[in-house]
Amino acid sequence: MNRRNFFKWTGLAAIAALAGGVTARSAMAGNKYYSGPVSDHFDGTHFFNPNGEEPAGMMDLLRWKLGNGNIPWPETFASPFPQAMPETRVSGDRLVVTMVGHASMLIQVAGLNILTDPVWSERTSPFNWTGPKRVNPPGIRIGDLPPIDIVLVTHNHYDHLDLETLWVLQGRDKPHFITPLGNDAIIRSKVPDAKITVMDWGGQETVAPGIIFHCEPCHHWSARGLNDRRQALWAAFVFETPAGKIYPIGDTGFHSGINYRAAKEKHGGFRLANLPFGAYEPRWFMAPQHQNPKEAVEGMLLCDAAFVAGHHWGTVKLTNEGIEQPVEALHIALDTRKIPRERFRPMRPGEIFDVPASQSATTRT
Template sequence: MSKSANPYYSGPVTDHFDGTSFFNPGGIEPRGGTDLLRWKFGGGNKPWPKAYPSPFPPAAPERRVKGERLVVTMVGHASMLVQVAGLNILTDPVWSERTSPFSFAGPKRVNPPGIRFEDLPPVDIVLVTHNHYDHMDLATLRRLQAKHKPNFVTPLGNDAIMRPVLGDARISTMDWGGALAVSGDVTFHCEPCHHWSARGTKDRKMALWAAFVFETPAGKVYHIGDTGFHGGRNYRAAQEKHGAFRLANLPFGAYEPRWFMEGQHQNPEEAVEGMLLSNAAFVAGHHWGTVKLTDEAIEDPLIALVAALDARGLDPARFRPMRPGEQFEVPV
């Protein structure tokens, strides 16, 4: 395959880009079509309810959070509002009904967004970690550009997907190891995670995926939208590079069956191990309970998380499984 075969990105060969596709060094390749059929017809699927209401009402976040304060508000799945150092940061925002290329089919949310779109405070940064439909929702990005005109921050290649619908929006692209000053005292660092990307059947791994570290006066935040555990390699690297984290936003759902999902989605036990390896004081847990992507029952991640924390003798208050509308004022 020639370099011109990548419609999103052209750049030099690196330790995670072969000239056409991105990859996880030493990692697990995403499964192919035969394995997908084996999974889908394997009989392990546990149904979800049609509705799974949050116990929290829709949140009305403050306009700004300053000083030592750090507040996370859950929208749903991987969509979160992080307020710190006077900035409002939205991660992988999805306000659409479905996480799908189609409006009439595909995974449908079982609870509404935890913040009504009209109740959002001024949005400064929109972080899009990769291009899967449950993380990059172009309809929502278009609405955010029209109302807030934020700086969209995303890994390499994703700007080519976003630009046609966002016009003259500010889009900052980052490679693993890069740093971007988003204000006078806040810097974003782009870091590896173990995942993949695709919008269709012919663009697999042609745009980069990433985790991010927010370096702020109120402490460091480690944000992962999606990842396989990868033996803890990336967690160890993040700790060695950045030290302790006040908060880590970690996915802990959408992980069964393990033989298929191991390379792309960590389970609750692995997420707890990641918290310890990265030296995170607290975790806002996400990527569960809003859209059904995999086989486990809707509350299985909660049950497994409780068991994992108990097995390690950890205070459950350190790892908070966020529900839509829930607000987490992170202790100092």
């Protein structure tokens, strides 16, 4: 096998590991991360999306990766923003979001510093020598972070749960980790002394006076390797704060808008939603797990978000679309619905979003 084919197939092996194995039936008989009662989204061994779709298996993965339609990315995609130096704290009505990259964001609100799905590693892969590699540096140097109070990990895919980064943050700040069921076992494998709150869909946790975290459904899945598919839960969250409600979603398929409608009904709308809008092609493979820009705009409307910090694009190549296509499609979707583009910001590394405090957002809390 020549060098080019070697890297092609080892790269495919990395993607297969990220994709979670051959089929759902290939998972081990027991659950290696979580043991708990059967529920409407847990069958005693595996988590699932109620009335949803299971992730595709290896044959579909091979069909995708060996097919046509992949648009290459440049080796580098520099952000127009310099690496940020965030404020130490923000207070009052202010809500500030600083983009690190992909799904990693610093959210500063009500005196708290919160990181979502922090990844500072060069690759989002089970291997340090192959797999998706970032094309721009983190928007904040890890040493320039303010003291981190809370680290939110939405699920266990490598582009969202980076054990090396979590280990560094633990040594630096000893933050409070919050994550869905089963992911605590993965985090403790690298950070055994971590303070972790584990949440199920529908759960809530008061993290500070006047600040409540709610764990809510999204349509996704989980895996770290070949034998742990859907053995840890995935989730969206709602932050209820004195400065407004925030709705961070790490990854989700649109799922006919069911979860967006439920979030609006339960929480009454949001000052800010952090929504993924990239990594969506080809649709026949990706639709159950990653919404596209048009669906993200529809989700914004369904959940009644005043503003959106858009993420999951332009840092690591996971799917077929070109590096700037998500933003082009997003602008078309916004313009079609006559939504001002400034309400849905496709965040770039180093970008700082001081979220306006609209009257409607204030009255929602």
